Amino acid sequence: MKKPQDLKPDTLSLHAGQRPDKEHGARATPIYQSSSFVFEDTESAAGIFNVERTGHVYSRITNPTNAVLEERISALEGAIGSIATSSGQAALHLAIATIVDTGQHVVASNCLYGGSHNLLEYTLPRFGIETSFVDFRDLDAVKDAIKGNTRLVFGETLGNPGLDVMDIQQISDLAHDNGIPLLVDSTFTTPHLMKPINYGADLIFHSATKFLSGHGVVIGGLLVDSGNFIWDQNDNFPQLSKPYKGFHDMVFTEEFGPAAFINRARKEGARDFGACMSPHTAFLILQGVETLGLRMDRHVLATREIVNFLSQHKAVSSVSYPELESHPDHELAKKILPNGCGAVFTFELKGGKKAGQNFIENLNIFSHLANVGDSKSLVIHPSSTTHHRMDEDALKKAGISEGTVRLSVGLEDIEDLKDDLDTGLRSALKTS
């Protein structure tokens, strides 16, 4: 029997979640810039509020433009549903706050984006949620870190900034053996390079500000639910498996089955925390998602050339990119990231901090700023910026030194980028 052919990612990037507008025939997704939506009548209003009818009420909870983005990312990830949030940080917070309570615990990779590290290390303890940071390459350490009150394991597909490749299958197996889910930050890889759900991730989040958008004009996030985790397999998640007073004693696992998590996150987290995405932002992210495959392929192509260029440059002591045999996760990357390891990587300059400063200050095309995943090429010095709150020991564990420079390779002409880097590197050499 012929295998059914689901739509391919490049088609989904352009179409998923949207049909031409029935009122005016608009082919592009309209921006429904409206805080609220008129009910047909009092009965249907009551029906929507009571989750009998589908429809939009208030844009903090759902919005038709946001819904297209949510559906499109769900389609690309092979997930059952998503929630668009005001930022990637908001998506991470929504994931944690939905299933982790005071007195409970998270096991996280020690190679996280600085913002995620801040939330887990400094802010969530104020609310009684503690995190153990572990080297995810050390599976025994991950196993040992999981305690009776651990409710979530969390890491990044490609750790920041050393590009540690997470062995999602192994880590998810460990989490599942302990009856808890795995949350994965897939910002650096996007569904074009890897679908974490295929390797056992239960929840995913994206900073949509980065590659999903590509244009660098908005801040946004997405929380994605695979629908795979069985939330009532144990008593770890009463938020989902026991009556919720905040919604007429609804038991989410009983009423929504595989969609329990995403429904609770929307009906509680989106409603009460309110970190929603603007419909205009959703529209702009959709413009980026339309060309995701094309852009990611070009990002990877350019990155490979630049990695090769830097590897041979006399001002550079080392380059960290998983496609290089010297990277500790090279074999794993070949297996789970065959289409490329993204466009963000680090390298070490000879000459330390001063060389780093000279390098950055003499670049003309690469922009010095705290972001990645833009179509424009970007550069930053992590130890003095994104990771400046980490002490020396934590920096070392995250693979960051004073000479570490992070690049996010954009879509400019590759020769222009190499020339620009060469100019910076020559200045750095003069320092050393």
Place this chain on the structure above:
Amino acid sequence: MHIFSGTRGLQGDTNPIVFIHGTGMDHTVWTLFARYFLRHGRDVISVDLPGHGKSKGPLLDSIESLSSNLLNYLDSRNINKFSVVGHSMGSLIALEAASTQPERVNSLVMIGTALPMAVSDALLDLAKRNDPGAIDILTFMGYSNNARIGNNKNPGMWMTEGTRRLMQRSSKDVIFKDLMACSNYVDGLEKAKNVSANTLLILGENDYLTPRHRAKDLINNFKSVRVKEIKNSGHTLMVENPNLVLDYLSEIL
């Protein structure tokens, strides 16, 4: 048998509504509709068929035995009369119940249905081997071309993956036994003649699993029947067009 009856439970409604899911599904496919009738004071019995969802086995492999099991359960709850709504395989179970005990069934609603409900040998073979390809085919054919692109009425949810995930939760052999039950139910057309309940069929214009033209003989065999066809929709009507399905249900129930 595990049932969903809301937080209010059963309160002695003289015409409770029994919802029966289809192949590899469970009671959660009826959540929106169950919530509507519960709010309007009706008793709802949304079942997990044996071996499905939270109901324990053993799996039953004929529509007749599934119907008989359901009727026995209703007896055990002292429910004499009821209305029944079924989707796909569930619609056949509903028909069987309304045919064998017509005096007990006030209204019968069959959604996404056809008779005979033939299943190809190739699909049965995949299901027999518990090959995930069977779920892929059922998911793919369970939706209209339109729905495969999305634009879900339920914001932010990707329809096909939701259905796939529910079926993936099925225990071993569930899909095969369900499909066999559908395929072997050959007396349904005759049984339709015994039905005395108010009967409604809700069909999808682009249903590839149970194409609407295959419901023609069934329609002709009922003494009286209403038919609602939903445009641009496939087999999984409760997901593709939930509000319209609810409108039709609320008219007859």
